[in-house]
Amino acid sequence: MADIPLSVRGLDKHFGGLAAVQNVDLDLRPGVTTALVGPNGAGKTTVFNLITGNIPADAGDVLLDGASVRGLQPYQIARRGVARSFQDLRLFGRMSVRDNVLAALEPAPWLWQPGGGGARRARAKAVETALERTGLTAQADARAMDLAYAERKFLSLARILATGARIWLLDEPASGLDPNSRARFVALVRQAVSEGVTICLIEHNLDIVTELADRIAFLDRGAKLAEGEPQEILGDPQLISIYFGEPR
């Protein structure tokens, strides 16, 4: 169990009478990209919010390297190497692109960061590298809120990339991207995986899922209906009809 970076056990979450997540198990393994797939409202984002501690689970547990994160604050879970993106991006809108990335590397809750000049230069270097890899170097001084749509999406990735987190939770990172940007996104994720990052992504575009995912977990009405290899899941006519919202 300890060799599984992130493992979810029996997660439950109700919002009033709505069962948003029901008894979900999920293992994210190193070098394996998992896609969380399911119709709108299936509970995919809620699973991320439960993993990162944004909302407390009613039952179940999240294990990082086998150790429970129960009771930890979101910032503490983040510092254990879990980075996430948001469906609605949540960039630091009035800050520059560079500061958006830099801010993601400065967790010390004090008036300055420890480590002095050496650590500061290392952070600056990590920021420049992340901006280069996401193609944002030319926009480094622009305000995040002034970026074009695709650039904003890449900025949300640059923040994650720079942190060096070993687990990435990406919530619809490629939605609305043009084919060219989408190809860049796929290349970026592949490179991260080759560098040992464990990725879980929520994605509606099944082409991207096919391109990137090694495994698919299929969620519907809060429950995990199936999990397996992409061709297994995407070849199941029943799941596909649920996915495309055909009458049941």
Place this chain on the structure above:
Amino acid sequence: MIAYLTNLATLATIFGILAASLNLLIGYAGIFSIAHAVFFGLGAYAGAQLAMLLVPDLLLACLAGGLVAGALSLCLALPALRVRGEYFVAASLGLQMMAVTVFSEAHAFTGGHGGLVGIPLASLLGFDISAPPTFLVVCLVVLALVLVVIRVLMRGSFGRSLMAIRDSESAAEAFGKNVARLKTLAVVLGCAMAGVAGVLFAFYMAFVNVESFTLEQSILVMAMVIIGGTATLIGPLVGVLLLLLLPAGLSFLPFIPPTEIGSVQQLIYGLAMALLMIFRPAGLAGRSAGQR
């Protein structure tokens, strides 16, 4: 005339410190406090008490005022950690209203409605600094120090953390920011600086009472910050100059009867605020609405 200008400049400098400290909360941390006059008042009372009971040393008084205001600002940090936006505005309004009552009733500490009278002349390390020009210079030095501290901190990781929280609290958390700690730190720092401004004010006026620490004062300071431009170094100073000089300037206009100056002022403030938020939402020193 010189005396008049010195007086105006001293008040503007003290309000500059006050507005700059509120900008730390509003502009950088996104904490819309309308209770800032409370901490201005706490500093003023603490400094005045120290001067009257022990020694009228400005340095010690600033320390005491900053400490008292900073420590009691935890009353403001608590709601700031739990609620945002309009809910926090309402919570800070409640705090402001409570504080005015306490200030009017706690005779031992504040002198009640009558206030504290006969605050001794300010000294600094044994030197008398109470002469108006000297005191102005001292105030300017404090303002400069406050601005340097704010600039250094806000350009560093602390400022970035606060602005990240301001722009998206949940994303800041997701990147490892201890939001509660950082917000508390910002509140304590901003309110301690307001306390220091209060100490200067108390020494300068040689008399303080609750009238200077009311909701109107809090709103005036907030207007200074917003009109001048939040999250910029000079914005709050621009706001202070405008809102302090405006009444002074108006009183020179011959065609406005002195009894009407108050209402004319209110009209101009109101109009300026409304127009500004439409055309220059980031304030005079900020970017214009269409600027990229």
